[in-house]
Amino acid sequence: MELTNYLGLAAILFAIGSATVLLRRNSIVVFMGIELMLNATNLVLVTFARMHGDITGQLLAFFVMVVAAAEVVVGLAIIITIFRARRSASVDDVNLLQS
Amino acid sequence: MQTLALAPWLVATPSLGAAILLLAGRRTDRWGHWVGVLASAATFVVGLVMLLDMFGMAPEERVAHHTVGTWVDAGALHVDLGFQIDPLSMTFVMLVTFVGTLIHVYSVAYMSHDLDRRRFFAYLNLFVAAMLLLVLADSYLVLFVGWEGVGLASFLLIGFWDHERVNAVAGKKAFVMNRVGDMGLLVAMMLMLATFGAVDFETVIGASAQGAPGASQAVMIAIGLMLLLAACGKSAQFPLQAWLGDAMAGPTPVSALIHAATMVTAGVYLLVRSGPVLEAAPDAQLVVAIVGAVTLLFGAIVGCAKDDIKKTLAASTMSQIGYMMLAAGLGPVGYAFAIFHLITHGFFKAGLFLGAGSVMHAMGDTVDMRRFGGLARLLPVTTITMGLGWLAILGVPPFSGFYSKDKIIEAAFMGEGWRPWVFGFAALLGAGITAYYMSRLFFMTFAGRRRWASDGPDAPHPHEAPALMVWPMIVLAVGSAGLGFALNVGDGFVHWLEPVVGHTEHHEPVLPVWLLIALTLVLVVLGAALAFRQYAMSAVPTTPPHAHALVRAARVDLHQDDVNEALVMRPGQYLTRALVYSDRTAVDAGWLGLAGGIGRFGDRLRRLQSGYVRQYAAQTLGGLAVIAVVVWLLSGQVG
Numbered sequence: 001m002e003l004t005n006y007l008g009l010a011a012i013l014f015a016i017g018s019a020t021v022l023l024r025r026n027s028i029v030v031f032m033g034i035e036l037m038l039n040a041t042n043l044v045l046v047t048f049a050r051m052h053g054d055i056t057g058q059l060l061a062f063f064v065m066v067v068a069a070a071e072v073v074v075g076l077a078i079i080i081t082i083f084r085a086r087r088s089a090s091v092d093d094v095n096l097l098q099s
Numbered sequence: 100m101q102t103l104a105l106a107p108w109l110v111a112t113p114s115l116g117a118a119i120l121l122l123a124g125r126r127t128d129r130w131g132h133w134v135g136v137l138a139s140a141a142t143f144v145v146g147l148v149m150l151l152d153m154f155g156m157a158p159e160e161r162v163a164h165h166t167v168g169t170w171v172d173a174g175a176l177h178v179d180l181g182f183q184i185d186p187l188s189m190t191f192v193m194l195v196t197f198v199g200t201l202i203h204v205y206s207v208a209y210m211s212h213d214l215d216r217r218r219f220f221a222y223l224n225l226f227v228a229a230m231l232l233l234v235l236a237d238s239y240l241v242l243f244v245g246w247e248g249v250g251l252a253s254f255l256l257i258g259f260w261d262h263e264r265v266n267a268v269a270g271k272k273a274f275v276m277n278r279v280g281d282m283g284l285l286v287a288m289m290l291m292l293a294t295f296g297a298v299d300f301e302t303v304i305g306a307s308a309q310g311a312p313g314a315s316q317a318v319m320i321a322i323g324l325m326l327l328l329a330a331c332g333k334s335a336q337f338p339l340q341a342w343l344g345d346a347m348a349g350p351t352p353v354s355a356l357i358h359a360a361t362m363v364t365a366g367v368y369l370l371v372r373s374g375p376v377l378e379a380a381p382d383a384q385l386v387v388a389i390v391g392a393v394t395l396l397f398g399a400i401v402g403c404a405k406d407d408i409k410k411t412l413a414a415s416t417m418s419q420i421g422y423m424m425l426a427a428g429l430g431p432v433g434y435a436f437a438i439f440h441l442i443t444h445g446f447f448k449a450g451l452f453l454g455a456g457s458v459m460h461a462m463g464d465t466v467d468m469r470r471f472g473g474l475a476r477l478l479p480v481t482t483i484t485m486g487l488g489w490l491a492i493l494g495v496p497p498f499s500g501f502y503s504k505d506k507i508i509e510a511a512f513m514g515e516g517w518r519p520w521v522f523g524f525a526a527l528l529g530a531g532i533t534a535y536y537m538s539r540l541f542f543m544t545f546a547g548r549r550r551w552a553s554d555g556p557d558a559p560h561p562h563e564a565p566a567l568m569v570w571p572m573i574v575l576a577v578g579s580a581g582l583g584f585a586l587n588v589g590d591g592f593v594h595w596l597e598p599v600v601g602h603t604e605h606h607e608p609v610l611p612v613w614l615l616i617a618l619t620l621v622l623v624v625l626g627a628a629l630a631f632r633q634y635a636m637s638a639v640p641t642t643p644p645h646a647h648a649l650v651r652a653a654r655v656d657l658h659q660d661d662v663n664e665a666l667v668m669r670p671g672q673y674l675t676r677a678l679v680y681s682d683r684t685a686v687d688a689g690w691l692g693l694a695g696g697i698g699r700f701g702d703r704l705r706r707l708q709s710g711y712v713r714q715y716a717a718q719t720l721g722g723l724a725v726i727a728v729v730v731w732l733l734s735g736q737v738g
Contacts, residue, residue: 095709095710
């Protein structure tokens, strides 16, 4: 099986993830889109590690996973706090930081 | 010279008096004026001790320096705070402290009803200190400190009664016109630094006396003309003469001390001190003589038409200083006589001013001579003292003016070509006009019928002044009468100044001396007789009668203020207005426009911050895409 197919899959996953972030308003769903983009990135890292026979890429993928896990914890906490305060999970309602 | 170390005390003593009076404030109101008198008198005593010491020395040893310390030490520029003690500076010390002390005493009585008498004496002491620093300095820079100090004191004292706007304006006018002259002195000093590398008398005058090697004629002329400009500002000479008449707004003792006897003669001192500099630039020297001749006629003509007793005396001062300037511009032959006339003038003009103050005291501060008349019987002492001053300024032998002014007229007739004729006859004519207007003043005030209201609530009750005012007048009158003769015995004063101004061979005037003396006396008698006929024999109208164009012009100082306003003030105002306008429309508008543009740009940029997270995400993604495309294109090119 061609390794480049993994890259294609990663690109498709990244596109779906970014489209989710850009198009959906629910912050939980946006969050899922971000996770999808992170995993697409991980896939690219692992694939290239395999292609070049270099373990660094795989190592980096673990780092990304750890950081992503931490980010999920903090991010979900923020989303819940905002939801409690404003009874809304829409990212478009949180636009206080503007000009 | 053993007493040389006393020199700093000449400046320190009156400074101390001024400092005590100004710093201690109202606490010294009750006795402060006596502190002022004491400081001035003590300075006179110090000066006298030094003078007596100087008398005991050989003439060539009489020029000495006393250096207190280094003042400025910056690379090539080195200026010491030093004092020049020589017959010329000691002459001035004696004039300033002697006349100054008399006027201090006079002021104790004259200003006795003034609530601010203490402040007045503080300023007088400040003036004496600054004037002594001016004449004792051994470099132009130290002289300049005194020069500015007397200007400040003059400003403060002219505007002393500044609760009346006209007095404050007069003070400001004097200050501003003096600043114009001060610029001249500054530029002269800069030229000296550039040319000789120093500003002390020894270097500058020493080099000039040897023909100023290394300096071009143009630079020497520029230095000479700038020194003349400085002298014109301080001494109220044409074309910077307009402030002196207005300066009469100050109290009369101030007019006597500052605007007659001492400060206004500082310009003459400067030029005589800088004599060799001017001799190295004969063209500048000629301009000095011309300025002197023009001013002596200008002042004399103005004096003929003024009805204000003080302004008549001011015009006369201007004219007499014109004589001194003329003498200073004649070269070494005139220096000694310029100073000689300066000394005698200091006595008789101070005496005349104090007399005028006494008359004003008697007449309830009226200065209009058309409202005087017939005061001789009521003010006998004032009449006699002013009479002696009057005879002295007329140059009637054997009074002071005869010895000093006639020598200047004689010197003006020396030389070759057209100069002796022009300068000589200007000086001669000036003597005749002087006789006319001073006699006019004397007769209008003391002779004829009384022209003041003798009844009614505001009627003055003329009475002789108190003793403190009368005695200084008597002393000055004695000086006016006898000083010229005393200083002239065996050419004593001329020999006394020789260590400073140098010895000059005797020249013969283009007309014989006896003829000149006779001509002068004839003109003086004619002028006095004309004034006697007009103002003593016939009735004087109490309002100025209609007169021909010259008299009308002279009444307004030959339109000096109109000329200044038209030539300098208004163009200056237009220039500043144009500058302000162009600053606003070009410079300010440019920078404000630029700032506004940046602000508007930032405003646009701010709209990108919408607060919508998804928009930021899209921007990030878009940016990423752009970077990716650029990297791809670049790598394609490299590959």
